[in-house]
Amino acid sequence: GPFFNHRHGNGVDRHQPLPSAKSPFTTAAVDVRDPRLKQHVDELVARGEQSPEPWLALNPLFARGGAIGDLVTEGLLHPECERIFRPKSDFSDRGARAITLHKHQREAVEAARTGLSYVLTTGSGSGKSLAYIIPIVDRVLRMPERTSGVKAIIVYPMNALANSQVGELEKFLRYGYATGGEPVTFARYTGQEKGEEREQILRDPPDILLTNYVMLELVLTRPEERRRLVQAAQGLQFLVLDELHTYGGRQGADVAMLVRRVRDACQSPDLQCVGTSAPIASDGTADDQRNVVAQVASQIFRAPVTADRVIGETLDRATLGDPSDVAGLTVDVRRGGARGDYDALASSALATRIESTFGLDEEPETGRIVRQQPARVRESAARLAAQTACTVDECEQAIRATLLAGSSVRHPETHRPLFAFRLHHFFSKGDTVYVSIEPQDRRHVTSTYQVAVPGDADKALMPLVFCRECGQEYLVVARTDDHGTVRYRPRRDRDASGGDEANGYLYVSADQPWPADPLAEGRFPESWLADEQVLDRLRKYQPRLVRVDVSGAESPDGLLAAYVPSPFRFCLRCKVSYEQSRGSDFAKLATLDAEGRSSAVSVISAAIVRSLKQLPADELDEDARKLLTFATIGRTPACRPDISTTSCRSRSCEVPCTGR
Structure with a gap:
């Protein structure tokens, strides 16, 4: 099912309306009759089986690495960097203050000055982009001759990431400068550019080129682009692979070969390769993880990357209280959550307990502060209730209130909220309903996938589908001949159809069973009849009476049922009929475990947007009431991930296929 990640930093509980939107969507297509x-x-x-409580994680506080001005004073950065790297709102804004770097960003600046390849492997929200943008800009500014040409190529696995980075670079490198007076130029070249924009890049190549790895391969193979762009990149200084962890298997091998070709084509034997990545390895200590990352990066870059040049994040605690102070925790819970300004909240026992529960942990071997695994509020509230003698509901409300309060107050110097948290919300389509082959009033009913009734292995369980018109249930079965005994086994491919008599459905009904003479009792749809007889072309689709025992075998003493061969042509209760004999039965029969994923995302997204619009004006800025969603889509039939881009015969793609 869909997964939603809600970034949250200014006091809005956004996950509450979502379950009520998802459940009716899933169940509306299944009108169960029994x-x-x-x-x-x-x-x-x-019970919330389809929309369980979300997991919550805090964005941690990163150790400070000093302001840009401090690095300029130390000689680590060019003086112009202090003017460039400031928060700015528009082209006329020169910025009031320079940004402050995290420690890992400073370490990246220091690593870049060595000229050796390095990797930054930190979690989300850690500012990985600045860790390579700042060194690139500094290198360009320090070059003795400000000649035109590409000094750095940044490769993204998806165009969406490149597009996002264009907006961020514009704020730093263009805002605050007169048009044409930017000290460092950049451009996106991903295949989305048309006409004059593309020609402008080829005519006047930028200092920094943003692209994807497929487009970079095309640049190396197309004569015109190779002549103009590759020639402009002679002596290339930087090659950045953003989101390095996405390149695995064959794709990783392709990218590794691309790096080698770029180095040779640009005649840059000392090319400095930079990678950014989420943590690739999760086992062992931080040192063990760095060693693994260093080995992978060395293979991709064809350049040695030692463990000391794998830069990880350094975390600090934002809170100062005692998370084991039971008396303080009880007071905070009793009054509905910790309260006060930034300093008061940071010193409270409950806020510190929250940071330890959802944000930070200690590495057992080294005592190093690391990120805590996401947790659920309700479960954490239960543990807190056991310590404070308060109810679980009181503890849950206090945790929520403290999280919201912490997201509203900001540090007087850094302007960072005490708590910036994310909700990882997973929506499950669930499993279908399974029943035993017994009378309706006493059959075993479950929604957990099993092959037999628990405690009675002789009783087989069959998945159900439901008529979309009347809600009549059907057992989904495969009919087999087991040494002369006909058996019905559970069939998981419920949408498969196409006239194969081995696939079908069992109809079981006590109040409206299938009769021995259905024609005389008027049980066939009118579209099936001509001159009061079943049409010849439909005879093979007629249901036939069978008796099936609890194990699924036909037996004279078994339960009376009607076997309906696939494809499903009409409902044996309401007589709604379907003319098509090919394709899927999905449009005719509904299950709880089959739904349109894109439709589900649309419904949930609409619920989020509605909830954002309904918030009071003082709870959330108007420009923050936005939602960004990503949905996976299938390739066109012509797309083949097993062939090279240059030999792909598809003409339906607007941009180069990235194999995703």
Whole structure:
């Protein structure tokens, strides 16, 4: 099912309305007729099986590495960097103050000055982009001759990342400077550019080129672009691979070969390669992880990357209280959460407990502060309740209130909120309903995938589908001949259809069973009849009476049922009929575990947007009431990830295929 990651930093609890939007969407297509089955489905929804509580994680506080001005004073950066790297709002804004770097960003600046390749492997929200942008800009500014030409190429795995970076670079490198007076130029060249924009880049190559790895390969192979862009990149200084962890398997080998070709084509034997990555290895200590990253990076870059040049994040605690202070925790819970300004909150026991629960942990071997695994608020509240003798509901409300208060107050110097948290919300389509082959009033009902009734291995469990018109249930089965005994086994490919009599459905009904003479009792749809007889072309699709025992085998003493061969042509209860004999039965029969993923994302997204619009004006800025969603889409039939881009015959792509 869909996964939503809600970044949260200014006091809005956004996950509350989402479960109520998802559950009706999933269950609306399944109108269950049988009362016992309907009760079972309603209980699943009530328990939150499809929309469980989200996981919460705090963005940690990173150790400070000094302001840009401090690095200029120390000679680590060119003086113009202090003017460039300032928060700015528009082209006329020169910025009031220079930004302050994290420690790992400073370490990246120091690593870049050595001229050796390095990797920055830190978590989300850690400012990895600045860790290579600042050294690149500094290198360009320090070059003795400000000649035109590409000094750095930044490679992104997706165009969306390149597009986002263009906006950020514009704020630093263009805002505050007169048009044409920018000290460092940049341009995006990903295949999205048309006409004059593309020609301008080829005519006057920028200092920094943003692209994707497929487009970079094309630049090396297309004669015109190789002549103009590659020639302009002779002596290339930097090659950055953003999101290095996305290049695995064959794709990783392709990118590794691309790095070698770029180095040779640009005649840059001393090319400095830079990688940014989420943590690639999770086992062992931080030193063990750095060694693994160094080995991978060395293979991709074809340049030695030692463990000391794998830069990780250094974390600090934002809170100062005692998380084990039971008396302080109890007071904070009793009054509905910790309160006060930044300093008061940071010193409270509950805020410190929250940071330890959702934000920070200590590495057992070294005592080093590392990120805590995401946790659920309700479960954390239960543990807090056991210590404070307060109720779970009181503790949960206090945790929520403290999180919201911490996201509203800001540090007087850095302007960072005490708590900036994210909700990882997973929505499950769930499993379908399974029943045993027994009378409706006493059959076993479950929604957990199993092959037999627990405690009774002789009773097989069959998945159900439901008529979209009346809600009649059908057992989804495969019919097989087991040494002369016909058996019905559970079939998981419920959408498969195409006239194969081995695939079908069992109809079981106590109040409206399938009769021995359905024609005489008027059980066929009118579209099936001509001159009061079943049409010849439809005879092979007629349901046939069978008796099936609890194990799924046909037996004279078994339960009376009707076997309906696939494809499903009409409902044996409401007589709604379908003319098509090919394709999927999905449009005819509904299940709880089959839904349109894109439709689900649309419904959930609409619920989020509605909740944002309904917030009071003082709770969230208007420009923050936005939602960004990503949805995976399939390749066009012509796209083949197993062939090179240059030999791809597809003509439907607007931009080069990235194999994703």
